[in-house]
Amino acid sequence: MDQITLTIDGREVRGEKGQTVLEVALKSGIKIPHLCYHPKISKTGACRVCLVRINGTILKASCVEPITEGMNVITEDEEIVKIRKWILELLLSDGDHNCLYCEANGACEFQSLIQRYNIGEVKPDRQRTVKEVDYESSNALRRNENRCILCGRCVKACKEIQVMNVWSFAERGSGTHLVADDDKNIGDSSCAKCGTCVQLCPTGALSFQTVSGKGANWELTSTPSICIYCGVGCKIDFYKNREGVLVKAMGNNTGPNNGHLCVKGRFGFDFVQSNKRLTTPLIKKNGVFEEASWDEALDLVATRLTEIKEKYGSDSIGSLSSAKCTNEENYLMQKFMRAVIGTNNIDHCARL
Amino acid sequence: MTNSIRETTVSRGFLVIGSNTTENHPVLGSMIKKEVINNGKKLIVVDPRKIELSKYADYYFAINPGTNIAILNGFMHVLLKEGLYDKNYVETRCEGFEALSKTLEKYTPEYVAEICGIDNPEDIVSAARLMAGLKPMALYYSMGITQFVSGVNGVKSTANLQMLLGNMGVEGGGVNPLRGQNNVQGACDMGCLPNVYTAYQPVTSEDNKAKFEAAWGVSGLSTKPGLTLLEMFNQAIAGNVKAMYTMGENPVGSDPNQHHIIEALEALEFFVAQDIFLTETAKYADVVFPACAFLEKEGSVSNTERRVQLMHKVLQPQGEVRDDWWIVMQIANRMGAKWNYTKAEDIFEEIRNVTPSYAGITYDRAEWNLLQWPCPNVDHPGTQYLHKEKFSRGLGLFTPIEYTPPAEGTDSEYPMILTTGRILDHFHTGTMTRNSKVLDENVPEGYVELNPNDAENFNIKNGELVSVSSRRGSIRIKARVTAKTKPNVVFIPFHFFEACANVLTIDALDPLCKIPEYKVCSSRIEKIQP
Ligand code: SF4
Ligand code: SF4
Ligand code: SF4
Numbered sequence: 037m038d039q040i041t042l043t044i045d046g047r048e049v050r051g052e053k054g055q056t057v058l059e060v061a062l063k064s065g066i067k068i069p070h071l072c073y074h075p076k077i078s079k080t081g082a083c084r085v086c087l088v089r090i091n092g093t094i095l096k097a098s099c100v101e102p103i104t105e106g107m108n109v110i111t112e113d114e115e116i117v118k119i120r121k122w123i124l125e126l127l128l129s130d131g132d133h134n135c136l137y138c139e140a141n142g143a144c145e146f147q148s149l150i151q152r153y154n155i156g157e158v159k160p161d162r163q164r165t166v167k168e169v170d171y172e173s174s175n176a177l178r179r180n181e182n183r184c185i186l187c188g189r190c191v192k193a194c195k196e197i198q199v200m201n202v203w204s205f206a207e208r209g210s211g212t213h214l215v216a217d218d219d220k221n222i223g224d225s226s227c228a229k230c231g232t233c234v235q236l237c238p239t240g241a242l243s244f245q246t247v248s249g250k251g252a253n254w255e256l257t258s259t260p261s262i263c264i265y266c267g268v269g270c271k272i273d274f275y276k277n278r279e280g281v282l283v284k285a286m287g288n289n290t291g292p293n294n295g296h297l298c299v300k301g302r303f304g305f306d307f308v309q310s311n312k313r314l315t316t317p318l319i320k321k322n323g324v325f326e327e328a329s330w331d332e333a334l335d336l337v338a339t340r341l342t343e344i345k346e347k348y349g350s351d352s353i354g355s356l357s358s359a360k361c362t363n364e365e366n367y368l369m370q371k372f373m374r375a376v377i378g379t380n381n382i383d384h385c386a387r388l
Numbered sequence: 389m390t391n392s393i394r395e396t397t398v399s400r401g402f403l404v405i406g407s408n409t410t411e412n413h414p415v416l417g418s419m420i421k422k423e424v425i426n427n428g429k430k431l432i433v434v435d436p437r438k439i440e441l442s443k444y445a446d447y448y449f450a451i452n453p454g455t456n457i458a459i460l461n462g463f464m465h466v467l468l469k470e471g472l473y474d475k476n477y478v479e480t481r482c483e484g485f486e487a488l489s490k491t492l493e494k495y496t497p498e499y500v501a502e503i504c505g506i507d508n509p510e511d512i513v514s515a516a517r518l519m520a521g522l523k524p525m526a527l528y529y530s531m532g533i534t535q536f537v538s539g540v541n542g543v544k545s546t547a548n549l550q551m552l553l554g555n556m557g558v559e560g561g562g563v564n565p566l567r568g569q570n571n572v573q574g575a576c577d578m579g580c581l582p583n584v585y586t587a588y589q590p591v592t593s594e595d596n597k598a599k600f601e602a603a604w605g606v607s608g609l610s611t612k613p614g615l616t617l618l619e620m621f622n623q624a625i626a627g628n629v630k631a632m633y634t635m636g637e638n639p640v641g642s643d644p645n646q647h648h649i650i651e652a653l654e655a656l657e658f659f660v661a662q663d664i665f666l667t668e669t670a671k672y673a674d675v676v677f678p679a680c681a682f683l684e685k686e687g688s689v690s691n692t693e694r695r696v697q698l699m700h701k702v703l704q705p706q707g708e709v710r711d712d713w714w715i716v717m718q719i720a721n722r723m724g725a726k727w728n729y730t731k732a733e734d735i736f737e738e739i740r741n742v743t744p745s746y747a748g749i750t751y752d753r754a755e756w757n758l759l760q761w762p763c764p765n766v767d768h769p770g771t772q773y774l775h776k777e778k779f780s781r782g783l784g785l786f787t788p789i790e791y792t793p794p795a796e797g798t799d800s801e802y803p804m805i806l807t808t809g810r811i812l813d814h815f816h817t818g819t820m821t822r823n824s825k826v827l828d829e830n831v832p833e834g835y836v837e838l839n840p841n842d843a844e845n846f847n848i849k850n851g852e853l854v855s856v857s858s859r860r861g862s863i864r865i866k867a868r869v870t871a872k873t874k875p876n877v878v879f880i881p882f883h884f885f886e887a888c889a890n891v892l893t894i895d896a897l898d899p900l901c902k903i904p905e906y907k908v909c910s911s912r913i914e915k916i917q918p
Contacts, residue, residue, distance in 0.1 A: 175829050199421035228812070229826065230414070246826065259702040262689050264682045265815050267567025268393065268415050269691025274683060274702040282683065282703060290758075292393045292695060298414030299813060299830070300821065305683065307664075307823035308703060314666055314678035315707025325666075325676065330708065333675050334715075337633075338722030340658045340674075344631045350610065354620040354629050357580040358636030359569035362687025362699060364735035365712040366571070366578040367586065369635055373614075375606045376720045380591050380614030381629070384580045385569070385637055 042107040057098035057109055058086055068111050069120065069149050071185060073099040074236050076295055077192035083185070085123055085149065087116055095119070121153050129161040130210070132182035133239075139178070140240030142253035146185055147239075167213060173223030176245055176303060177234060184241035186212055190233035197296050198230045231302040235286055235295070246303060247284050251277035260288050263301040264360060268292060270301050282309060341377070350378030357384045389693045391526060391562030391773040392760065396423050398560030401430035401522035405546070406456055406907075407530035410440040411812040413566045413692075417441065420528075430522055432515050434459055436807060437837075437879060438872045447515040450874055451504040453807045453908040454794035456533055459512070460545040461791060462500030465492045466516035467552055473520070474554030481778070482551050484786035491788035503791060505874070519553060524561035531568060531809070531907065544787045551784045557775035567692040569816070574690035577746070577761070578739070582614030586743040603742050621652035631658040635712055636679065640668040641817030645860055646890045662715060665819050668885055678709040685711050687732040688751070694760040694771070696749050794908045796894055798876075802858060802910035804842070805877045806892060809907075814883035821883065834884030835868040838913060842876065843869040848915055856880070858911045861891040867913075878913055 038053035044066050051060035056079070061068050070086040073079065081100035088098040089110040098109070110116075128150065135141045167181035191203040191214070202225050206215045216225040234242045256275040263270040271291020275283045285302055287295040307313075317333035318325040328336075344352060355377075357369040366384070373382040396402075396419045410417030417440075423429040424444050433445040434456065442448040451459055467473040468489055478485055497509035506512070519525055527550050533542040546563050547556070555561030567573050579586040589596045597609050615623055617639070623629040625648070632653075639649050653659055653672040661673035664681045684705040690696050713735060717727045729735050733751050740747050748763035748770075759770040775784070798805060813830040814821040821827040836856055838848065848854055850869040855862055856878065865880065873879050880889040894909040 176826050196422065196426060197418060199418050199425055228414070229830070230418075259700050261683060261699045261702055262570065262691075262697050264570050264820065266413050267570060267572060267692030268413050269570055269689060269693075269695065269697055270415055271697060276703060280704050291697065292691060292693065293415045294394075296415050296418060298418075300815060300827065301415070303826035304815070304821055304824045306825050307820045308681040308683045309706070310665075310823045312666075312823060313664055313681070313706050313709070314670075314676065315709060316678060317708075318666075318673075318676040318678075320674050328675075330710070330718075333677065334718045334722060337660050337675050338719050341631060341633075341660075341719070342723055344658060348630050351612075351614070352628065352630040354615055354623075354632050356617060356620075356632070356634040356637040356639065357575060359567075359572040359575045360636050360682070361571065361575070361712050362685070362689055362732065363571065363574040363578050363696075363739060364687045364732040365635065365716070366575045366580045367739050368713045368716045368729075368735055370579045370585075371604065372716050372720050372725075374585075374591075374600070374609055375604045376723050376725050378608065378610060380582050380610050380612060381620060382580055382614060383582055383617040383620070384572075384575045385617065385639075 040103050040105050042103050042105070042109065044109040045111055051103045053103075055103055057088060057090075057096075057101045057103055057107075060103055061098065061109070061111065066111065068098050069152070070099055071145065071149070071238055072187040072189065074189050074192075076236065076289075077189060077196050080188050080192070083123070083187055085120055087119055089113060089116065117153065120149075121155060124149055124153055124155050125158050126161075127185045128155060129158045131184065132160075132166075138183065138240035139243040139247055140183075140237075140253070144240060145238035161210075165211075170221055170223075171245075173221035174227065174229070174245070175223070176229040176231065176299070177222050177227065178243045178245055178248075179222055180241055180243075181213060182241075183239045184214060185239055186214075187238060189236045189238065190214070190242055193233045193236040197232050198228060200226060200228055200230075202227045203233060229299040229303065230297060231299075232287070232296055235297075244284055244302075250281060250283045251279075256283055258286070262291070263297070265300045265304060270297055272297065272301055274305075282306075345377060351381060353377050353379060354381035354383075357382065359384055389562065389564040389566075390556065390775060391560070391564055392693045392695075393419065395526065395560045395562075395773070396420055399423065399429065399524055399526040400560070401432070401519070401525040403432045403434070403519065403525060403527045403549075404441055405434040405460075405527065405529050406533040406542075407528050407566055408435065408437070408439040408441075408809060409528060409530075409566065412530060412568065412810050414812060416528075416566065430518060430525075432519065436874060436877055437809075446518060447511055449504065449506055449511070449515075451506065452874075453805050453877060455504040455791065456542045457545050457789055458495065458500050458503040458791040459506075460542075460549050461492055461495035461789070462497055462504075462512045463516045463519065464488075464549055464552055465495040465500070466497065466513050467520060468492055470517070470520075472517060473552040474523075477554030478552065481557070482784040482786060484788075487788045488548060488552075488786035491790060495791075523553070524555050524558045525550075525553065526561055526564055527555070528564045528566060530566040534565070541787075541789045541792075545789050547784075548786050548789065551786060556784060557773070557777070557779070559773060562773060565692070568810070570691070571689040573692055573694065574688070574696075577690055577743070582616055586739065587745045600742065603738075621649055624652040624655050627655070630656060631660075632656055633660040633662070634669065635662045635716070636664075638663070638667040638669045638817045638819060640672070641819075641885055641888065641890070645893060646888060647861065662712060664709070665823070667817070667819055677715050678707065679712045679715065680705050680709050684709065685732070687713075688736060688754060690761070696746070696754050696759055696761065698751060698754050796859070796909045798910040802912050803876070804911045804913055806856070806858060806889075806909050806911035807877060807879050807907050808882045808889045808893060809879065810883065811881045814881065816883065817885065818883040833866065834881060834886070834889075835866045836913065837868050837870050837873045837879040839873050839875045839877070840869055840871060842878075842913070843867065846913055846915060848913070853916055855914045855916050856892060856911055857914070858892040858894070858909055860894065863888060863891050864916065878911060 270293035271288035501509035661670035662677040745762040882889040
């Protein structure tokens with residue numbers, strides 16, 4: 037790889053040929069604000085928020101500017117701040133951003149830039165139209181175009197990651213807006229409900245149906261784990277609220293899925309907190325299940341298995357372990373059957 | 389998988405056979421779509437149903453269910469006849485070529501097209517030529533290869549083809565079975581099979597017996613291979629298996645020939661079920677243990693590409709549920725064992741000790757690094773793809789495989805071929821997905837897919853309740869009329885207990901690996917007379 041050395045804000049950093057200023061800056065821990073750029077999709081260079089000064093003179097969008105040897109980059113100065121403010125004000129005036137009512141409040145990239153650049157209240161653009169709000173048609177996704185900043189991330193997420201091509205932009209200029217398929221409701225579109233466009237949307241224009249009413253973003257905590265469904269083994273950040281209720285699942289970037297999920301990995305986990313779960317041991321007495329204590333149930337099983345082993349031999353007992361359990365649990369089950377029961381009658385549903 | 393998921397970007401083309409990837413392994417399905425649609429890679433799809441991927445394929449073969457081997461042999465026949473196979477690779481890295489080429493002689497495109505029900509034999513020739521020019525090409529398959537009486541042979545055929553093309557042991561190539569469940573790979577690796585300990589160490593070996601006796605501090609481990617799942621049920625009915633203990637399994641919903649399973653469970657003297665729900669199976673138990681669901685526990689799982697990853701405890705366990713391993717340990721200790729694991733990691737440390745391919749994997753490494761077994765020591769980076777310089781046995785062995793028809797043929801009484809499978813929104817017996825709101829709403833009930841021609845012949849309308857029967861039973865189910873399914877073939881997703889496909893399926897087994905022939909049996913579809 038060709039190494040390239042450049043200076044960003046007076047700091048010497050290295051990158052590889054073909055990388056952009058923004059990529060190298062982010063990798064080196066230098067923050068440059070950006071909206072349309074996202075590492076998972078191809079570059080757009082549309083929002084211009086990531087503007088930087090190159091070699092003391094020209095201003096360039098850092099997300100599409102390739103690095104060159106000895107390049108000197110300034111990420112912020114008076115003029116850049118002015119332009120960024122102007123862009124942000126324009127975006128703000130073109131939409132209807134009431135954070136109080138928004139699912140993205142506290143997790144919105146646009147909101148955090150508005151705060152960082154200290155943008156005050158702006159007058160609505162005179163040409164502003166009331167845009168589409170669709171909270172009903174899909175049981176998975178909500179859409180409020182009045183919060184859309186036309187960054188195009190959702191379009192590319194669906195085209196380049198899920199490869200479903202649901203979203204596209206229609207019309208031009210101030211009339212530009214998003215459409216699903218040939219202008220359908222999301223619920224009637226070809227959307228596979230993978231949720232990737234929502235995960236990449238920097239605002240609350242796209243959100244999940246399932247998060248509403250479960251707590252504000254800053255009340256949520258996340259823990260990574262692995263999807264319980266298919267063998268791809270997607271890594272997922274699971275978010276829960278202060279009451280311990282599972283709120284949402286977001287693709288983790290370090291797993292085999294590289295941040296992506298399917299509809300099962302996104303919405304398939306209500307069962308864990310379902311009230312149909314078993315919560316106590318059960319013992320069948322005269323044909324009906326009765327709740328039992330752990331000791332009672334464990335003692336009974338140990339006694340019966342011992343009796344049967346003694347009476348009919350070890351090979352009269354069989355066990356099925358599970359492709360949904362962990363390695364540790366499966367290991368212990370086969371060890372139990374082999375070392376304690378004394379048989380190799382152990383299998384699972386690999387074949388099914 | 390011999391290779392890795394992230395190698396889709398390296399592959400120049402894909403052969404997807406017997407895998408509805410975009411519905412059953414959707415994230416990988418999207419990766420393949422991206423390479424094909426956005427990056428112009430080549431795709432060949434073989435599947436009885438017009439699955440989504442078939443739309444983007446350069447060649448799509450809608451074969452009759454159960455004829456995979458014939459078409460694979462057909463591709464290979466062309467490669468040999470036209471001298472398009474990788475001669476250098478075959479000479480230096482493989483053996484058994486002579487026997488293979490003899491067997492392949494009769495699999496001419498015309499002969500194969502006849503068996504598979506393909507209209508245009510020339511497509512087999514063109515597709516084979518295309519494959520020969522795509523190096524590396526990855527082959528992906530799933531249950532559509534394995535769930536047949538000829539399942540093991542189907543798997544061997546895929547390896548034959550990839551060796552012939554020189555696509556084994558190279559990045560972006562390989563034979564890549566897609567595991568249906570999140571830890572099937574791990575359950576197999578951990579020795580939850582009747583004939584092997586962890587890492588596929590045979591129980592019949594005296595050395596292994598001695599090794600595990602020493603590791604576990606016991607004596608007298610059995611060297612007699614145990615019973616497979618369906619054999620256990622058969623032996624229960626025969627009166628030889630008296631007790632069973634299931635952990636997280638729902639055979640009543642998932643196993644073929646449901647009546648037979650229920651008969652077996654009822655014949656047992658004692659049955660213990662351990663699960664998160666009172667499943668159809670657990671209802672037959674004498675004792676039911678409530679277990680933690682995956683978000684309530686710690687532990688490791690191994691995905692389809694042999695990658696070991698950690699699961700974490702995200703939520704507080706419900707009620708009095710316990711970790712599966714804790715329950716097993718409590719029973720073991722009450723039966724005389726002296727196990728004292730305090731957390732999952734203690735068990736994993738023991739696994740590393742007795743499992744050569746996992747020896748180099750620790751919780752700490754797995755948390756922060758991408759680790760795929762074999763990983764023999766803590767300095768080893770893990771293995772991205774297998775068979776790099778040589779095959780595990782040295783030379784790759786070609787196995788001549790003849791096509792054999794499915795166990796059950798169609799006749800005038802049962803004229804339709806029934807095939808079963810999964811759909812995007814549901815999983816297995818539905819225990820988890822049907823208890824998740826969005827998924828349940830997306831597809832709330834079962835259905836049978838049939839071709840518009842057949843629908844017309846049987847006078848069946850879309851959405852109408854019909855009866856589907858086989859030699860084993862009969863169910864009522866809604867009809868979904870779609871060109872996705874070939875004429876004379878019906879498809880039923882098996883997630884719905886109340887319209888359970890496994891009432892109909894056959895429990896004929898592959899003679900070697902004992903996998904049931906879910907993917908094909910004969911059936912009849914009828915209008916329900918009011
Ligand atoms: S949810 Fe997935 S399929 Fe639906 S529009 Fe968004 S990215 Fe596309
Ligand atoms: S919906 Fe979100 S991701 Fe899509 S263009 Fe609007 S702001 Fe960007
Ligand atoms: S999110 Fe989807 S693709 Fe990923 S492991 Fe889960 S079921 Fe498989």
